[in-house]
Amino acid sequence: MSLSYNRIIVKIGSNVLAQENGMPDVARMRQLVDQVATLKKQGKEVIVVSSGAVASGRSLISIPEKTDAVSSRQLLAAIGQVKLINTYAELFQQHALLCAQVLVTKGDFRDRGHYLNMQNCFRVLLQNNVIPIVNENDVISVTELMFTDNDELAGLIASMLDADALIILSNVNGIYNGDPKNPKSVIIPEIDATFSGFSSFVSAQRSHFGRGGMITKCHMAQKVAQLGIVVHIANGKTPNVLLKLVDEKVVNTRFNPTKATSGKKKWVAHSGMYAKGVVQVNNGAKAALVATSKAISLLPVGVIHISGDFKKGDIVKLVDEQEKPFGVGIAQYGADKAQERLGQKNQKPLVHYDYLFLNPDLN
Ligand SMILES: Nc1ncnc2c1ncn2[C@@H]1O[C@H](COP(=O)(O)OP(=O)(O)O)[C@@H](O)[C@H]1O
Numbered sequence: 001m002s003l004s005y006n007r008i009i010v011k012i013g014s015n016v017l018a019q020e021n022g023m024p025d026v027a028r029m030r031q032l033v034d035q036v037a038t039l040k041k042q043g044k045e046v047i048v049v050s051s052g053a054v055a056s057g058r059s060l061i062s063i064p065e066k067t068d069a070v071s072s073r074q075l076l077a078a079i080g081q082v083k084l085i086n087t088y089a090e091l092f093q094q095h096a097l098l099c100a101q102v103l104v105t106k107g108d109f110r111d112r113g114h115y116l117n118m119q120n121c122f123r124v125l126l127q128n129n130v131i132p133i134v135n136e137n138d139v140i141s142v143t144e145l146m147f148t149d150n151d152e153l154a155g156l157i158a159s160m161l162d163a164d165a166l167i168i169l170s171n172v173n174g175i176y177n178g179d180p181k182n183p184k185s186v187i188i189p190e191i192d193a194t195f196s197g198f199s200s201f202v203s204a205q206r207s208h209f210g211r212g213g214m215i216t217k218c219h220m221a222q223k224v225a226q227l228g229i230v231v232h233i234a235n236g237k238t239p240n241v242l243l244k245l246v247d248e249k250v251v252n253t254r255f256n257p258t259k260a261t262s263g264k265k266k267w268v269a270h271s272g273m274y275a276k277g278v279v280q281v282n283n284g285a286k287a288a289l290v291a292t293s294k295a296i297s298l299l300p301v302g303v304i305h306i307s308g309d310f311k312k313g314d315i316v317k318l319v320d321e322q323e324k325p326f327g328v329g330i331a332q333y334g335a336d337k338a339q340e341r342l343g344q345k346n347q348k349p350l351v352h353y354d355y356l357f358l359n360p361d362l363n
């Protein structure tokens, strides 16, 4: 049986595109492009999130010894991204397909207006049958504005575009239930969106050129699955991996989605970093909010403390009595009114259910 995905985000990690010596692996890129072209011919929409700018830059210039780490990365990425996108363009051209370069920073996801502009850009590319190739704009994203890695970026794009599936191609067959180097470890075929406790089997170990590592991949995958999008982690080095995956003929780890959420909730889910305030709720309110069977808004009666000068429409973080973050939402009124209504019954919700995203692993 084949999976009925129509819109697919394919994230290709640095290690899939780089050879052992750090140079780009054009043969692998060709194989992946051939597969994307086949999926396109099957009528699917494909958006590629591709790492590999730094690896491509390494094949073009050697860095003078005294260059600091940030400047080296800027130099390699600035030069390498040109080669990366040109290689993709040439490879897609052989299938009579056009691709487009979309470079983004974390700041581009900061407000709803900007977010909608970005969404519109993808829409017009897809309507015109163009394959967007997305990467972080490494030249200007250098410090706190950096994504953890391109997995985080791919998760944001998947939610923004309401994708049916996000396929993360790495250099492992999926998530093992122990150390990947231990022959006794096996791939976990399915993980539920509500699962917690990855640290018991996922180590902080990273692949040679990777940035975030498997643990950040798992947290991102879970968050995306909680928004109703299936996530697969598979090996980008396996021949025909994309086509086999869609035909359910290759080993991988699948994150099972919970029910789909609205576009606005999807945006809220990824906006915690822009929170203007923190709302602390009591145990009773937390239990009611996280009860999976009900759609409940946050009422002032359950709020015990607020901090930050947030206004109506701003993002607020929800923390419990132990100050552990467990949700994020849009405030229906400002901090001053919230302070007046603190602990009071029969008041308007501070955060309406439609603008509330709950995740026990939030940080
Ligand atoms: N339980 C696990 N299962 C699979 N991989 C794991 C696990 N624990 C740690 N890893 C490491 O995660 C790496 C993949 O993550 P990462 O370095 O971010 O890759 P990428 O460059 O594809 O984003 C693997 O190469 C592996 O070494």
Ligand SMILES: N[C@@H](CCC(=O)OP(=O)(O)O)C(=O)O
Residues within 6 Å of the ligand: 012, 013, 014, 015, 050, 051, 052, 053, 054, 055, 077, 135, 136, 138, 148, 149, 150, 151, 209, 210, 211, 212, 213
């Ligand atoms: N934007 C960088 C890649 C950053 C990154 O997250 O890489 P990876 O962990 O391999 O997905 C580049 O193009 O070199």
